[in-house]
Amino acid sequence: MALDADEEILQDFLVEAGEILEKLSEQLVDLEQHPDDSDLLNAIFRGFHTVKGGAGFLQLEALVNCCHSAENVFDILRNHKRKVTPDLMDVVLEALDNVNAMFEEVRNREEPTPAPDELIEALDALAKPESEDAPAVEAPTPAQEPSSADVGQQGDQGDITDEEFEQLLDALADEKSDGQKPVGNEQVSTPAESAGGSDSDEITDDEFEALLDQLHGKGQFAGAPAEDEAPKADIDTSGGSEKSSGDADLISDDEFENLLDELHGKGAGPSAGAAAGEPKPAPAPSSKAEPAPEPKKAEAKAESKAASKPAPAPAPAREAAPAGETTVRVDTKRLDDIMNMVGELVLVRNRLQRLGSESEDEHMHKAVANLDVVTTDLQAAVMQTRMQPIKKVFGRFPRVVRDLARSLKKEVNLVMHGEETDLDKNLVEALADPLVHLVRNSVDHGVEAPDVREKAGKPRAGTVTLSAEQEGDHILLSIVDDGAGMNPDVLRRKAVEKGLYDQDAADRLTDNECFNLIFAAGFSTKDQISDVSGRGVGMDVVKTKIGQLNGQINIMSEQGKGTSIIIKVPLTLAIMPTLMIMLGDQSFALPLVNVVEIFHLDLTKTNIVDGKECIVVRDKVFPLFHIKRWLVHGAAGQAEPENAHVVIVAMGTKQVGFVVDQLIGQEEVVIKPLGRALQGTPGMAGATITGDGRIALIIDVPSLLQHYG
Structure with a gap:
């Protein structure tokens, strides 16, 4: 290398x-x-x-x-x-x-x-x-060139193989020594005749241009019309006007780029003229046809229609060249630095908005409002530079499904929607592993074997549908299969066997709660462990990863019909909308993606279920947690108020209530990593600076409940 x-x-x-x-x-x-x-x-x-x-x-x-x-x-x-x-x-x-x-x-x-x-x-x-x-179909030797019909087919493909290119070079070398060489049905006029010959091992510019004629200008392998009088005037590698013999020794950069495009199939091939429906022959041969063309040459030209139109071929390449100049490759670290600076600007805007609200100066209000608009637009523009289509993740799944279905002897079709949906590049990378686990799970656990599907009146081939769509400032991802679905009773029995629940608690689980049991660590419905699944690790990893992305995951299943897994993740991790709350005299930020609803509660009307304090709202039971006792020093011994605000938050598929002292409102914050002394603090995702200039800790809901709840 x-x-x-x-x-x-x-x-x-x-x-x-x-x-x-x-x-x-x-x-x-x-x-x-x-x-x-x-x-x-x-x-x-x-x-x-x-x-x-x-x-x-x-x-x-x-x-x-x-x-x-x-x-x-x-x-x-x-x-x-x-x-x-x-x-x-x-x-x-x-x-x-x-x-x-x-x-x-x-x-x-x-x-x-x-x-x-x-x-x-x-x-x-x-x-x-x-x-x-x-x-009979081995690469033809120089003495056995392709027929004109093959030439037409080659022109349609736009590329020549390495063997054919080598044959042209060999033919050119033979021409230098023999003067003329039969190619197909015609005689090729040699560069030696038109340029005076050369004894050197290297080819001259004239010979190179004659080779280009054979490649693209005069029917590829069928040979060129007589051009002994002024060979240089016939060649126009740039697709423009004819070159005079005076400047034929050099080709411009654009011409060289067009030549490379043609050789590698990026520009239009020799068939471009034919494809565009341009029956007009190349101007160069017609302008020099003083005697009537020889019968063999006329016949060859009639047979190779696609190759007889060299002039239009390079034109698309020349027109497309400026398009490449409109893009710039930028190091992703530079984009991250710009995003960090925009984040700092957002914090300054929040601070000015708070100060502006306390001022009665009308000009101050207008300036802050203008700053708010510009900052929001700048934030959106920088975010757009970091966006990538989720197709970068989806692109690997056809192969994953194909290989897994073949190893399991199943027939599975993969359908994908919304591949052009954009989201933050960091999320694109982070979602790859969870989605692979979920798609493999759908193929392995969801879709049945072809014979089983036939007996159930289904088509032999199962279908897994992978889709993505944007909903506000979030992305919804869904993995849907038309397989056997999940049996809640089997899941309840497995939960008791694994010791996750006792029989009474398992019987009280709703069907949806049973489906979510598959995310428990070590939980698997497979009796035998294979190299694909059975250890109960994959879905636990998925839930943990989605939680780290401040996302939610939910499962719906119908026995005999199939299963749907819905993932909701934020568009970006850089700037986060939050609900600012007060616990005592300290500020905290709850990620807005976790917040379901807020209400005022009489704390004297709570209930105790399974030893936990709960509240009943619209016939739904929510566990209640006084997070002030966990997060504020000295709050555990304080008397509880009779009334408080309760924020219902979603953690994965569960919903719980947090008791808070005061609600400040919604605010966009920039996540700052915790210092070395605070790194790894349970329940904390980072810190930020609030609009009033104070520092607020950002609550990591799953981690908080796992450690304290």
Whole structure:
């Protein structure tokens, strides 16, 4: 590997190849569902081809070899010489896993580990046609060029393979020594004739331009019309006007970029003119056709329609070039720093709003109102720069579901909605593991085996639906399956067996509370432990992680119909809307996402259930906690007031009541980490500065209840 390669070039490769590899994972799973989709086959072929090209430039031989073998398989598939089968897809997906592993090693500036020899051999075996006459479809030698029909097909694909490119170079070398060489049905006029020949091993500019003619301008492999008189005037790599012989020795940067785009399939290929429906032939050959064209050349031009339109081909690449200049790659740390500064600005705004409310100066009120508007807009704009589509998480699930369903011998279709929903990049990364657990759980526990589904009158293939949508300043994620659903009685029995509840308490559990038992540590309905599930760890991890993100998770299930899991998380973790409360003379902030409702309560009308103080509101029972006793020093021995404010908060799927002394109101706060002496304090998520300049601790509801409740 060229470890000393230019850092900018390496970063470009990592960005481009990373996006391609992410897309390849989805495309390969999609291909298994639509094996005859030629556009998909071509896209996958181009994906491996592009990654191979970038890796070759950086001398990453292990990556090149694996991509090359995979590319050969798809070359055979797209030419319909082999069919897509599950076994073939297993091998290709294993190759993609190896490519991804090597890509991560390159990202870490390590030498990539070559793919196993058995995998390369398996790919090479699949790169041969299914028919017995394998030699008939091997890469053609220079003496056996593709027919004009093949040329037209190649033009439609927009790419040439490495073997075809090598053949062109070989043909060019032979032309230098022989003067002329038959290619297909015509004679190619050699650069040696038009430019006076060359004895050097290197090719001249004229020879390079003649090669470009063969590649894209004059029918690719079918040869070029006679151009001995002024070969330079026929070549226009930029898609603009003809070049005079005086400036043909140099090509501009734009022309070189367009050439690269054509070679790698990013710009329009030779078929662009045909696709756009432009029947007009290239201007250069028509302007120089003094004698009537030879019969063979005319015949070849008639056969290769797509390749006879070189002028329109580079134009889209030139038009698309300015679009790349409108984006800038920025280090995420810089975005985080900007976000922190916006957070400080929010705190200053809150302080000024508090001071402005105490002032009677009208100009002061207007200035504070303007500052509020600008700060809110700036906060939203900076937040937008940190946003990423949740597709970055969703993109891995087609592969997860496919592999798991195959290992469990189930048939499962994955449906995804709302992939373009944006949320904070930190949340995108943090949600990946919980969602993987939940999707795997739906496939393993939810969807039944095909035979069982048939007996129940369902289609053999189950469906798992993954969706995301924005609701205010939160994101709703749902994982829905049409499987067997959950049996509350089985869950009650398991809870008693595990010692989580006694029989009486278990019998009093509602169905919804039974469903939420699956989040308990060590709880599993599986009798046998497998490599997929059964240890009762995954769902506990999910609940903990969602709680850390200030999110909520809820389950609905109907036996025989399926299960729905709904997750609600905030759009961002940087700036948090909170409810400010007072306990004694100290301020605390409750995350607003946890707050369900607030009411005034007569504390003399509470009840004791299972040894805990509870209140009944609208026929619902809520446990009641005096958090002042936990959080304020010396408050435990104080007499309790007869009336107080109660805030109902949601912790995951449970709801409890917190008794507070005073409600201040809603306020947006910036979370500041606790100092070293206070780190790890139970029930505290961090601290913030309030509008009146005081420091308030931010309450972590799940942690608070787990430690004290």
